[in-house]
Amino acid sequence: MREWDPRTAAATEITSLVALLNEVSAVDLPDDPLWQDGRMRDYLAVTMPGERKMMWLVEENEGDAARGVAPLGAGSIILLGDIGVIEILVHPKARRLRIGRALLTEQVRVALRKGFTTLGVEVAGATTAMDFYRAYGFTLAFTEIRSVLRLDTVDWFSLGDLAAGVGAGYQIEFYADGPPEHLITPYAAAKAEVRDDYDLGDLDLRPSSYEPERLLASLRTLAARGLQLYIVVAVQEKTGEVAGLTEVVVPAQRPGRADQYDTVVVPRHRGYGVGRAIKARMLFELRSAEPNLTEVQTWNAAVNEPLIKVNQELGFVADRQWLEYEGDVVELAASLGIS
Numbered sequence: 001m002r003e004w005d006p007r008t009a010a011a012t013e014i015t016s017l018v019a020l021l022n023e024v025s026a027v028d029l030p031d032d033p034l035w036q037d038g039r040m041r042d043y044l045a046v047t048m049p050g051e052r053k054m055m056w057l058v059e060e061n062e063g064d065a066a067r068g069v070a071p072l073g074a075g076s077i078i079l080l081g082d083i084g085v086i087e088i089l090v091h092p093k094a095r096r097l098r099i100g101r102a103l104l105t106e107q108v109r110v111a112l113r114k115g116f117t118t119l120g121v122e123v124a125g126a127t128t129a130m131d132f133y134r135a136y137g138f139t140l141a142f143t144e145i146r147s148v149l150r151l152d153t154v155d156w157f158s159l160g161d162l163a164a165g166v167g168a169g170y171q172i173e174f175y176a177d178g179p180p181e182h183l184i185t186p187y188a189a190a191k192a193e194v195r196d197d198y199d200l201g202d203l204d205l206r207p208s209s210y211e212p213e214r215l216l217a218s219l220r221t222l223a224a225r226g227l228q229l230y231i232v233v234a235v236q237e238k239t240g241e242v243a244g245l246t247e248v249v250v251p252a253q254r255p256g257r258a259d260q261y262d263t264v265v266v267p268r269h270r271g272y273g274v275g276r277a278i279k280a281r282m283l284f285e286l287r288s289a290e291p292n293l294t295e296v297q298t299w300n301a302a303v304n305e306p307l308i309k310v311n312q313e314l315g316f317v318a319d320r321q322w323l324e325y326e327g328d329v330v331e332l333a334a335s336l337g338i339s
Helices: 011-028 040-045 099-113 129-135 156-163 181-197 212-224 274-289 305-314 329-336
Strands: 002-004 052-058 073-080 083-090 118-124 139-150 170-176 227-236 242-251 257-265 295-301 317-328
Touching (some): 118 129, 139 305, 156 274, 156 305, 181 242, 181 257, 212 227, 257 274, 295 305, 317 329
Parallel strands (some): 257 295
Antiparallel strands (some): 002 052, 118 317, 139 295, 170 227
């Protein structure tokens, strides 16, 4: 095992990590599209301002990754806010060889040294990762449902009715690369208000953007990682408020499937068809902007019934649970024998 920096790694090592991602995905997420090497170095290396990322590779033979051979395992930790966010990948042929434990040990050592008290991790449901993290003392903190929409199944005529079905007094607007300057402050305010009103208890493992400067930093980070951002906003004409918004990114690393990052409707604007209209409009815009796109995936908390209903109307199909686990760093250190 060695510490590994994607910023300085040879191109063949980046290729080998893509191979590992696809070997893991073939077993754990067989219906997901394959990863590609387009801008993968940026995807792995770029973080939000103030965050630090460390990575490790485990090879069967020294230099395998440099020769383009998929490593046996890879792990990372991102130190952000008050939580360390980790990821562990183990090649299917190398599972149960304590590679995951070795990677977790290094992650816990870093968190302990840096004074972090909690580690968080996202886990796809119905995979062996669930048992792995529970075995070391991680506890389930939050559950979402991932849903996937295949664009070749969309009824575009019916979708047009949904896109137009917003109450009077709202303007639906589409932008690539993020909101224009005059909408930055109301856009961030809408996200902050919904977050405060509807705190679901998740661990906030992804970069948040609930104030203007953080939002701008988030937009720059997405672009630098090779993620093409598209947004649709509903603006109340009378006040200029952002009543609702939805964000989608199309990654250069998996251009066939888009990720719907966030969809929010401000409480006082609910009941006017805003959520349905902005998500439907987004699908029309994606069809034009990304002709090679075939699927869109999105996540919703099980308690977020209004958006789940909207997704069902649009044709999204529930795929699997997506779980957030958290672990106490001191307790993890003790279970791993780290002093």
